[in-house]
Amino acid sequence: MSEAATTTLPADLADALDRFTADDGAALLVALDFDGVLAPLVDDPAASRMAPSTRAAVDLLGALTVPDGGAAAGRARLAFVSGRDLEDLAARAEPPAGTYLVGSHGAQTGHVRPDGVLEAVPLELTPEQAAALEALYDALEEAAAGREGVWVQRKPSAGVLHTRTAGPEDSAAAEALADAAAARLGLDAMHGKDVVEIAVLPTSKGEALTRLRTVVGQETGAGQVRVLYAGDDTTDEKAFAALGAGDVTIKVGAGETVATYRVPGIDAVAAALDRVRSRLA
Numbered sequence: 001m002s003e004a005a006t007t008t009l010p011a012d013l014a015d016a017l018d019r020f021t022a023d024d025g026a027a028l029l030v031a032l033d034f035d036g037v038l039a040p041l042v043d044d045p046a047a048s049r050m051a052p053s054t055r056a057a058v059d060l061l062g063a064l065t066v067p068d069g070g071a072a073a074g075r076a077r078l079a080f081v082s083g084r085d086l087e088d089l090a091a092r093a094e095p096p097a098g099t100y101l102v103g104s105h106g107a108q109t110g111h112v113r114p115d116g117v118l119e120a121v122p123l124e125l126t127p128e129q130a131a132a133l134e135a136l137y138d139a140l141e142e143a144a145a146g147r148e149g150v151w152v153q154r155k156p157s158a159g160v161l162h163t164r165t166a167g168p169e170d171s172a173a174a175e176a177l178a179d180a181a182a183a184r185l186g187l188d189a190m191h192g193k194d195v196v197e198i199a200v201l202p203t204s205k206g207e208a209l210t211r212l213r214t215v216v217g218q219e220t221g222a223g224q225v226r227v228l229y230a231g232d233d234t235t236d237e238k239a240f241a242a243l244g245a246g247d248v249t250i251k252v253g254a255g256e257t258v259a260t261y262r263v264p265g266i267d268a269v270a271a272a273l274d275r276v277r278s279r280l281a
């Protein structure tokens, strides 16, 4: 028996999922953060993989949400909404055909075609943004220099200072330098789990979800689209805040949140996906 099968959902969340999947003509968008929600957090982001429970749940749900070559096959759609670079997300998550992808906290979008090929909207930076990105990379490398466990991840529109394996003093000092660099460059610094992420263009998972809701409405022809979103980090709060009545917001793990429901970890996410799938099948 899988871990998800033995995980009991909170009763209020189970009821909310049953209302979410009600067969009343609305389309459904199941949108999921990746790191910490589908995949356990690990020291090396390149080594991330979904947990066995979420892998199985996503694949089963994905089989029900693949659009039929453009004509809407069903009323539900699947999306992964991540801070990761889109191609990195696709490589790590191996999304089912038909899945929408949002990368770089909303700066990148794409989808996996029914034939399995990733189709990504090219990300273009202005010359000013490209120059700011280079200056940002340099400033973050300086912040990381000589500090064990602190390193810089370069993404197409952002730089990320990672501190997961650093000691508390090195983390604090490097984060302060990253914050100062962001202020100097006129950029916002987002503090996530052992990361400071600084983008050269405005991004928000909330805006990305609002756009996706419109796309799903157009694709399915449904007058209403209900959205489920599960996330674990501070950067997911904008996604929760963008949703409203009829939607389902699930915070995974500890921490302050505006989400309505909370589950303890990844196996409970799988259990929630299994419940959604069982109601759609």
Ligand SMILES: O=P(O)(O)OC[C@H]1O[C@H](O[C@H]2O[C@H](CO)[C@@H](O)[C@H](O)[C@H]2O)[C@H](O)[C@@H](O)[C@@H]1O
Pocket (backbone or CB within 6 Å): 033, 034, 035, 036, 040, 041, 042, 043, 044, 045, 048, 081, 082, 083, 084, 085, 153, 160, 162, 164, 192, 193, 194, 195, 197, 233, 235
């Ligand atoms: O929006 P997400 O899908 O949660 O992506 C957010 C960031 O995820 C990655 O960092 C996090 O996961 C790493 C691997 O488990 C971990 O080492 C790190 O401490 C976490 O913050 C990714 O590397 C970032 O680029 C994403 O923005």
